[in-house]
Amino acid sequence: MLSDLTVAIASGKGGTGKTTVSSNLACAASQAGGEVYYVDCDVEEPNGHLFLKPRITGSRRIYVPVPAVDEEKCTYCGLCSEICQYSAIVCLNKTILTFENMCHGCGGCSLVCPVGAISEKGRDIGVLEEGRSGPINFIHGRLTVGEAMSPPMIKAVLSTGKKGAFRIIDAPPGTSCPAITSIKSADYVILVTEPTPFGINDLGLAIDMVSELGVPFSVVVNRSETNNHLARNYCSARGVRILAEIPDDRRVAEVYSRGELVFDAIPDFRGYFTDILISLGKEAKR
């Protein structure tokens, strides 16, 4: 039984099986007892709810701070547009323009304004929902379509729920801001890959990312084939541990396409997920 541990499931390439691994791991962990959180940080395209089918018990809107200018007080000195790195506030002669969707919410403009003309208001970027799927605690965020910046939503998702539990983070794909925000504070990262040339190339980028962040990690090879050594050779060349291999099986693809959990639908696959948990327990102690 794992507790007080945050494990992020990440990958460079999309579609390698992050949600499959994290949702089934959450099932395996909840059966072993203890408090489990499934935290979906892929706020652009959250999918975990399609498999865990949680009963949503609470939701709240997430806001980011943006400037609100009181033009009565404004002297058009232009300091705000000087400090802003994102061209989100522009002072032209006797006009102040704000571009709210460019704003990163740093608060620089309101701090620098010498006459106190800039306050802040909240801008809605999406919804955060909490719920339960059987014994599993469920959290996800849904960024509003058209919104560019996902990190504030990811941070809101990450700061929700009780600390001290076993938390499984389903991270977004890629190796830039959204992925980094999701895994930076994790205790451990599992990189899910598939043994294809694209999969291995992006695994390499993901390994570079987690190494740079300094978070301990290992690899799970999904859709593994006995005679395909691409992932094994690559990991051994880079000295990276393979925590588990989940074999390629048409049944898994079918179960996934229907939105079912492998853990429930294919009993002979349960062992893969319980084994990952056991290995995680050992890794976390190190």
Next chain:
Amino acid sequence: MKEIVVISGKGGTGKTSLSASLAALAGRSVVADCDVDAADLHLVMNPRIKRTENFFGGKKASVNPEKCSGCGRCIEVCRFEAIIRDEEGHTYQVDPFSCEGCGVCSFFCPEKAVDFKLVVNGQWFISETPYGPMVHARLGVAEDNSGKLVALVRNQAKMIAQREDLPFIIVDGPPGIGCPVIASITGADAVLIVTEPSVSGEHDMERVFHLARYFKIPAYLCVNKFDINPGVTGKIYEKAKAEGIAVLGGIHYDRSVIDAQIKKKPVVALNGGTASEDIRRVWINLLDQIKEEGKE
């Protein structure tokens, strides 16, 4: 010149395999890889790099410990938890992975101890492939500003297409619906959405439909591996119809798609294979649709 962007919402649905094949079918055209933080297109396009440039995405703060008096003004003003206090609390440092590049700490530091300088966030390349020029990039490890790099790649692709009077720009887009995706599609002539017949593929595709509509870009759909779950494929086609999105066809699940990756070639460059035939049909249907769109 028409710029066509391949996106998906969900990752791993076949964007790169499809983009490479469309680039091969389009005649001499420009191909651009806008999935700058997990770029794979170069693996099947055999690019010969002709030009390499540094990408300066934005500024980052760093504290000069010699000048830092330890007053803590920087940690007070930083909204991104990017300032780290050293053990004794005498000086402060910037965590580059949390720094948002806003420069507020530098502006307010009374000792002028925080440098705020342009940093190299990655590299971009102009290459020649057997199918035409290619613009691609590599975001630095754990770097941000991917949206700006995407915009730069598209701009370069457009300049080449105009200069050489090439008919198409094929853009391999990133997954998701956020910053780099928005930077990939704004102002494009068409988006081609490629999804897969799973509940996730269906869910994510709907959000991409809405994104294309939000930015008023004509969208077309094709379903990769449509034969894996014909039931879900049917539902996806119905949804597309309801949204007024033209379906260009399905692509069979076909082992030759992986074989093409292993042989470092676009799928349509291999002989035979059902996927190759399907992709050719998708391309022909896309051309018809774009022609129709032009008439309206």
